[in-house]
Amino acid sequence: MLLLTSIEDMVAWTRATRREGLSIGLVPTMGYLHEGHLTLMRTAKAACDRVVVSIFVNPMQFGVGEDFEEYPRDLSRDQALAASVGVDVIFAPTVRGMYPNGFASAVEVQGLTDGLCGAARPGHFRGVTTVVCKLLNIVAPDNAYFGQKDAQQVAVIRRMVLDLNMLLTVVTVPIVREADGLALSSRNVYLSPEDRQAALVLFRALTAAQAAVEAGERDATVLRRLMIELIAQEPRAEVDYVAIVDNLNLQPLEKLEGACLLALAVRFGKTRLIDNLVVEV
Known part of the structure; x- marks a missing residue:
């Protein structure tokens, strides 16, 4: 399994994989992986020749007073878990790499982001759609996999992919729960x-x-x-x-x-x- 941290290396890998005629599945995550994430990876592995897992705690989707600094991170642990289900590449870019000096663009889906979590977390989905759009452009997957637990996020990303004519399929995977019913998070x-x-x-x-x-x-x-x-x-x-x-x-x-x-x-x-x-x- 490869660990890539630069956008240039990720793009080069994608181009080489495309030249081989192989399909690519992307599982975007913020890391600190659990069984829900692994289920996404297994689903991707069953459908695609190669699977990329992105690990990036995206500052753009955290509001003032939210838990960006405290959000759990453990890349070594995540690497071991991803390798255990046959992931081919972990893409773990830096904040500076994703948002270099002078970065001034954003992707925003209107309407779908107004209620539910969007009402309580203004600007959150603007950060989500911007980073997911970047990841989709960098990795250029055939399929991208998201969990049903983040139902509003899935609806927003589906709309973005449709509206921007992105050439991929968004796949939603059911919620994975603990034995007592608590959704994994x-x-x-x-x-x-x-x-x-x-x-x-x-x-x-x-x-x-x-x-x-x-x-x-x-x-x-x-x-x-x-x-x-x-x-x-x-x-x-x-x-x-x-x-x-x-x-x-x-x-x-x-x-x-x-x-x-x-x-x-x-x-x-x-x-x-x-x-x-x-x-x-």
Whole structure:
């Protein structure tokens, strides 16, 4: 497995791989890999001749007072995990390499970024789309793989790829959970044992709403209230948002119809966790 840190080396590798007629899958990450990331890599490996994993903690998507400096980093550990599932290249550029002096451009998707996490984290998705656009241009993959846990991010990136006529396929991989239902996240490492236990309320709230939908409930207000009341029973939980939106355009729903996204963001201490479920009605 190669470790490449310069954009020039990454581009050279891509060009050489293309000359061999081989397909490329890209898994963009911020590192501190877990089983969710490894599932993305395995999915990419099954479909593509070569797999690139990018590891870059992107300062552009962190707001003031967020955890950029504290975000967990361990490149040696990440290399070992990526190698264990057959990754071909880790691309770990520097901040200076990605954002050199004079960098003055950005990519922004409007509308889809207004609600959910976009409302609480202004500028976040502008940073996400800018860095993902750069990574897609540098690696030039056939497929790029993202996790369903970041449902809004996936919707935004799909729109960017469509609107900018990028020649690749965005592949969404289902959420990977612990045995007790907690969605895997690099930020789970921040949770105290008490907060880790309290965070199980997220999946309980989502599955309770899903059960209500399966029993025939279609009123989004009723379902939101159900989730909020369940989360409120956990004193360590502080709700950022609980939302029910169309799974394609992320617009709030009054009545459920088609593919609907049940989404929430909740803080446990200083740690903000997100989770979601898609229901079909």
